[in-house]
Amino acid sequence: MSQPISFLTQSLEKTTLTAVSASPNNSYNARSLSIPSLKPTKTLKPFSTGDVKILLLENVNQTAINIFEKQGYQIEFHKTSLPEDELIEKIKDVHAIGIRSKTKLTKNVLKHAKNLVVIGCFCIGTNQVDLEYAADQGVAVFNSPFSNSRSVAEMTIAEIITLSRQMGDRSIELHQGIWNKVSAKCWEIRGKTLGIIGYGHIGSQLSVLAEAFGMNVLYYDVLMIMALGTAKQVSTLEELLNKSDFVSLHVPETPDTKLMFGTPQFAAMKDGSYLINNSRGSVVEIPALIDALKLGKLAGAAIDVYPQEPAKNGPFFNNELNSWTSELQSLKNIILTPHIGGSTEEAQSAIGIEVGSALTSYINEGTSTGAVNFPEVALRGLDLDQDNAVRVLYIHQNVPGVLKTVNNILSDHNIEKQFSDSRGDVAYLMADISGVTSEDIKSLYEELNATQYKIAVRLLY
Numbered sequence: 001m002s003q004p005i006s007f008l009t010q011s012l013e014k015t016t017l018t019a020v021s022a023s024p025n026n027s028y029n030a031r032s033l034s035i036p037s038l039k040p041t042k043t044l045k046p047f048s049t050g051d052v053k054i055l056l057l058e059n060v061n062q063t064a065i066n067i068f069e070k071q072g073y074q075i076e077f078h079k080t081s082l083p084e085d086e087l088i089e090k091i092k093d094v095h096a097i098g099i100r101s102k103t104k105l106t107k108n109v110l111k112h113a114k115n116l117v118v119i120g121c122f123c124i125g126t127n128q129v130d131l132e133y134a135a136d137q138g139v140a141v142f143n144s145p146f147s148n149s150r151s152v153a154e155m156t157i158a159e160i161i162t163l164s165r166q167m168g169d170r171s172i173e174l175h176q177g178i179w180n181k182v183s184a185k186c187w188e189i190r191g192k193t194l195g196i197i198g199y200g201h202i203g204s205q206l207s208v209l210a211e212a213f214g215m216n217v218l219y220y221d222v223l224m225i226m227a228l229g230t231a232k233q234v235s236t237l238e239e240l241l242n243k244s245d246f247v248s249l250h251v252p253e254t255p256d257t258k259l260m261f262g263t264p265q266f267a268a269m270k271d272g273s274y275l276i277n278n279s280r281g282s283v284v285e286i287p288a289l290i291d292a293l294k295l296g297k298l299a300g301a302a303i304d305v306y307p308q309e310p311a312k313n314g315p316f317f318n319n320e321l322n323s324w325t326s327e328l329q330s331l332k333n334i335i336l337t338p339h340i341g342g343s344t345e346e347a348q349s350a351i352g353i354e355v356g357s358a359l360t361s362y363i364n365e366g367t368s369t370g371a372v373n374f375p376e377v378a379l380r381g382l383d384l385d386q387d388n389a390v391r392v393l394y395i396h397q398n399v400p401g402v403l404k405t406v407n408n409i410l411s412d413h414n415i416e417k418q419f420s421d422s423r424g425d426v427a428y429l430m431a432d433i434s435g436v437t438s439e440d441i442k443s444l445y446e447e448l449n450a451t452q453y454k455i456a457v458r459l460l461y
């Protein structure tokens with residue numbers, strides 16, 4: 001197990017971040033996700049003692065660590081994901097957790113996370129988190145929707161050319177001393193057709209790059225999406241498969257995309273075409289891919305994601321992990337990469353800033369703009385001269401009558417501004433109230449905490 005790089009030895013007393021937030025210091029200059037204001041606004045402070053503890057797994061980028069360090073948060077950092085039992089022990093204690101694609105935050109793990117306020121997925125995909133359960137527990141989840149899209153699109157272009165020219169095989173041969181100069185079945189990509197499945201951030205970026213290389217682009221998506229350049233949306237997956245020389249998958253993991261690519265889809269592809277999967281390992285049925293390659297139906301494939309992936313770097317890509325591994329490794333013209341589509345310095349640095357800022361803004365100000373599982377709520381900051389003002393963050397079940405109860409509790413104070421929104425069964429109220437003494441804060445918290453449909457309460461001042 002790797003050691004924490006920064007674990008401040010401040011008081012580790014059990015904190016009540018469900019009730020309070022730690023104080024952001026004045027250095028908080030990262031991109032603010034709150035409602036912008038030209039006036040300087042008040043820095044919110046905690047109601048009681050206790051420091052924000054954040055657990056960062058999977059080598060989250062230094063840019064995020066810098067943001068959290070500036071806030072004085074207690075950071076525990078690990079380069080890898082953790083085995084489930086260790087994760088459960090650690091998550092019990094923390095207010096925030098930062099992960100990438102490997103750490104599974106299931107209900108079984110999250111039910112132990114009694115202090116958890118927020119989860120940061122330092123990646124695009126959020127399928128590794130039980131989003132609904134997290135929301136029901138009042139835990140907001142943030143991700144980075146597009147900071148690594150360009151990196152994935154560029155890697156896909158590289159793979160299209162590498163497959164088309166069989167460069168992977170030539171390189172392996174030459175590493176073994178074998179000179180094998182061939183042009184048979186090696187092609188330019190100019191004039192070939194690329195079929196993109198999922199025309200979102202990555203798919204559309206890939207479309208632009210592919211056209212710059214002289215490719216024709218078709219795409220299939222469950223939504224009607226505006227074509228970029230001269231790309232054309234097709235109305236069925238079958239049409240895309242029938243017409244494409246290269247097929248590239250860029251869909252999220254959902255119940256609909258699970259194993260969406262199997263024997264019938266390979267059969268519908270052109271003879272001698274290529275498949276690229278840089279989306280999720282659950283999308284393609286690998287035994288069917290192996291058959292299609294063995295039969296010569298496909299001329300090659302590139303795979304970056306797998307149903308089971310190792311938790312850390314090392315010699316773990318074997319049949320114990322996925323039973324067909326050695327068969328896949330034995331095939332010609334297949335590029336196997338270890339889930340590195342988004343692994344560039346540029347992407348990781350940008351993701352660190354984006355998700356780090358979103359978590360900080362949620363912890364310090366309650367702003368949930370951009371949350372993937374949660375009502376999106378934000379208020380402009382409190383004025384600098386607003387003494388005795390408190391920000392109330394109240395997460396509750398979305399049932400009638402709650403706001404009446406809460407506003408009754410707040411009614412002895414002036415409500416300067418408030419905003420409430422709901423998403424599914426969960427609602428979130430943010431209110432700035434004034435004329436609050438330090439004695440009032442405790443009773444306000446206790447009264448709000450005792451309300452029937454409360455999920456979580458925090459008071460910032």
Ligand SMILES: NC(=O)C1=CN([C@@H]2O[C@H](COP(=O)(O)OP(=O)(O)OC[C@H]3O[C@@H](n4cnc5c(N)ncnc54)[C@H](O)[C@@H]3O)[C@@H](O)[C@H]2O)C=CC1
Nearest residue numbers: 124125198199200201202221222250251252278279341342
């Ligand atoms: N290999 C890697 O390192 C990386 C992998 N990814 C994966 O790529 C996926 C896509 O990323 P983005 O383009 O940013 O997502 P996005 O959400 O911007 O786009 C996904 C597109 O897929 C479409 N879609 C959903 N279900 C579909 C279906 N059944 N058939 C056809 N289209 C469908 C959506 O309508 C949407 O337009 C992510 O969810 C993630 O799992 C993302 C980043 C890095």
Ligand SMILES: O=C(O)CCC(=O)C(=O)O
Nearest residue numbers: 100101123124125342343
């Ligand atoms: O870089 C990572 O750890 C995950 C990349 C990815 O798959 C994503 O962003 O969804």
